Amino acid sequence: MSLDKMTIAKRYSKALFDLAVEKNQLEPVYEDLQQIKQVFSEVSDLDQILDDVRLTDEQKSTIIVDLKKDATVYVKNLIQMVYDYGRISNMVDIVDQFTVLYNAYNHITYAELSTAVEIDSDQKKRLADGFAKRIGAQKVIINSRLDPSIIGGAVLKSNGLVYDGSISSKMAKIKQMLLK
Amino acid sequence: MSIKSEEISALIKQQLEGYQDELNVEETGTVTYVGDGIARAHGLDNALAGELLEFSNGVYGMVQNLESNDVGIVILGNYDDIREGDTVKRTGRIMEVPVGEALIGRVVNTLGQPIDGKGEIKTDHTRPVERKAPGVMERQSVSEPLQTGIKAIDSLVPIGRGQRELIIGDRKTGKTSLAIDTILNQKNQNIICIYVAIGQKESTVRTQVDTLEKFGAMDYTIVLSAGPSEPAPMLYLAPYAGAAMGEEFMFNGKHVLIVYDDLSKQADAYRELSLILRRPPGREAYPGDIFYTHSRLLERAAKLNDKLGAGSMTALPFVETKAGDIAAYIPTNVISITDGQIFLDSDLFYSGTRPAIDAGSSVSRVGGDAQIKAMKRVAGTLRLDLASYRELESFAQFGSDLDDATKAKLARGSRTVEVLKQPLHKPLAVEHQVLILYALTHGFLDKIAIDDILRFQDELIEYIDGSHDDLLDVIRKTGDLPDTDKMDAAIQEFADQFQPTKVEDASASK
Incomplete structure (x- = not known):
């Protein structure tokens, strides 16, 4: 049975959150993620584009490179990893779940x-x-x-x-x- | 009639006094999936298993699955106007049904709501649908008989009050008739009967209710019906609701007979909702806890100890087999839970032996202790007689010459089978049963033609009732056989004046 998006989002966000707390990078990571969410909501079918099998990997990588250009190192890694594992369509859920953790922490x-x-x-x-x-x-x-x-x-x-x-x-x- | 506004406003005022203004805090979740009688909801982090939830359209649901991200809910009612995104709130209650005397004589659904159009049920007692069965120390062993009024059962597989006796057989073998006849026989026995119809056609239930009404049995009977058109959760919960209604009487020191007709349909309903709830399927696609669903239900039948009022609840669960296969999953499960089973055989049924009880595969593990002494004495050898008859019968079919002893055994056997036949809706009182079985085991029937036996029985009962009621009185009062000489004399007296039916072809009487 494939994992539902809630479970996926919880796992990725928990890992990122723990890392950010450990490295004292919570605020910048949070800021970056909000920006990414903004991008996803502005370009409404971005997640579908990144999931589309009709596009080649190179075409998609250029978008990924743009996406992670100005991000902090952890967010950069997150985007790359999520993309590599084919979970990019869950990106917004991961950000939302991260926000939940961030709010609970603060x-x-x-x-x-x-x-x-x-x-x-x-x-x-x-x-x-x-x-x-x-x-x-x-x-x-x-x-x-x-x-x-x-x-x-x-x-x-x-x-x-x-x-x-x-x-x-x-x-x-x-x-x-x-x-x- | 004029409306008195002052009175009305005074009443409303009185009711409003109870109103307390307080901030209403509710825990809610959001429906993420609806279908086939179940829903999933996100949120509701603190919901408990088995808790009642209320959907925004007023329909209730019951928490079944607690998962990491959502809860699985069975919907107890109409789910057509529940939508994705609706809110669902906790109620903090568990499912309860109304119980008490007011239900007697009524036809209700799983939620205890009347469906017979006879108005509201006025009772303020409720009981939780799921309840842990009485424990070891709260019980005592089964000691009183539950007379079914059916000769084949009361003599061969006696049932005691508080026992669980499975009735198993193919479709159309007379399972329901057996239950209805048993209920009919409880008249004036101070037993409350509950007939739980699970997935039975509404027309069939209607027929049963009519039968019960015709024989005056609705005066002590509750009919609980969960029809095939209701959502699966209602069918799944129906027997538990029935058990809750029975427990109320049992804990008040009364005797209850509850019939679950039938548990294979309940198992099917539970399989359906378990699969939709995405629980892993097991053997025959039933969920892993199908055994527990039946064992916890049947364990609630009990004979309570004297301290708790010595009430009892006798359960007659039904299971339908396919082509006589009692080794299938659900039948073996329920056989192992119950204190015995009555097996109805379709071949016997179609060959005219009705009730079609297969004496070989039917047993009662505790009922023997509950049989009255007189019955024990006349029915003691019946089972062995029948078994040896069945064995000899197959030999005799080869048509070879038989010695006299074998012939006599065959004659006795075929008469035994004949005596155990019984027409529909004609339960016999225990003393009458003893009488005819006494006549059988003491050889009074050996000279009667097979076709005359049922007539002989009816006339014998009539005759003894009329002129030797003192003998029957002894059985009724002491439970033991009266003086055998007197018995013999009375029966002989009748046998001498019995007129056999005139048959043109003399060979017809074996």
């Missing part, structure tokens, strides 16, 4: 906030601080978006947990209770 938590009305940065900051305290993170980065369907209150999604303080879910709960 106690950074990402959260997705939905509110019914626009909130200002002060409110956002208070929310972030309160949330950070609650889950024991040092830094919480909140991505907020508007969602009028929740009527009021706020819904915070983070790490597979949903903190639901919305009016709509409270109303649903009351409805369920009355129907019982």
Whole structure:
């Protein structure tokens, strides 16, 4: 059975992360990987091109050379290795998984906030601080978006947990209770 | 009728008082695959095996596989409107079914929801579907008989309360009829029956329910049906749900009879969902834990000790064989788990011996202790008689001259086979069974023509019921045989006035 992309991403990113920590290169590696992800998302079919059997190795190597031109030595090696092992289509997953490890290492938590009305940065900051305290993170980065369907209150999604303080879910709960 | 708004608002107010405003924290995952009754979800890092999950459309699922990156979930309901990317949240509960007296007389599905259109089931008791079976010290050995009302079973392969007796045979050999007749015979015996139909055609289940209703057996019976059109998880879980309903009564000191019809279909359903969950297939493509699925289910049948109320749960699992092959995987598994098996043979069935019980391959490992004394005394030699008859029968077919002893043995044997025949839905009380078997083993039937035997039996029972009920009363009260002289005299009295059927061709009576 071929390995699924999650397993692959976990293995490569863990190895790279351990190496980066060991060599004290975490920040530059992280920066580089974000750049690479940027490239992959800008050139949307880059991973397919690099996987395409109709292109010769030379044609593909030129792209790889360009890709790793300005990277730090570890990222350079990673790109070459991932390409050599035919895992280049998993590159974005590896970067994403690395980001997860990086965030866990630095106690950074990402959260997705939905509110019914626009909130200002002060409110956002208070929310972030309160949330950070609650889950024991040092830094919480909140991505907020508007969602009028929740009527009021706020819904915070983070790490597979949903903190639901919305009016709509409270109303649903009351409805369920009355129907019982 | 006018609506009283004040009353209604007071009621609503009362209910709303219980509402607590609290931040709702839920652990969620994302569905990455849906199909064939199972789903996979990413996330749900803390989900437990066997935990219930709720999909965004309100359907529940049960965690089956915990893997490094995702969890495998069996969906307990309609999976048509679950989509990739939907959220699924933990509930922190395990699967439970409603149990209790309110279920008696109802037809329910695997989740304990009524499917007979008779309205809501009012019970607030629930029990977990999966439960560890009672341990060594919580049990006692089987001592009371469970009368099936079928002569061939009660005499040859007696079943005790708390026993697990496998009923095995090809399709169309009368397995279900055997179970239905057994349930019919439990009337006024203070036994609650649960009939679990797994993958049986809905029309068949309907027929069985009608039969049970006709004979008044629904007053003490629960029918649990997981039809073939339901997703495989429902079929897989049906027997466990049935066992949970039975356990409630057992732990309240009552006696329960549970019929699993049939476990080969449950095994097929479990194979299906295991393969879709990508568990490695083993022999006949069944998953590695197919033995455990059956052993943990059947182990829940028990006879509890007196401290726990001495309740019991007797299990009659069914297994369907293909072309009489009892050495296939599932049959051998279940044979080794149960305390004996009743083998129904299709050749016997088509030659008119019904119930088509093959006395040679059927055994009961513990039921003998539970047989009443009178039955033990009349049925003790039956098995040997039958075996030697079958042996002689094949010789006799060569048509050579036979000595008188052999002839007598053959005559007795063919009458034994005849006595053990029984029409559908006519279970016999144990004292009546003893009576006819007594007549057989004491030679009263030897002079009766084969074709007259069943009529002789019916009229004998009628006659003794009418004029010698005191003899039957002794069997009912003491469980032992009455004075043999009196027995002999009464039967002889009847035999003397019995009118054999007039047959034109005298040679027809062997």
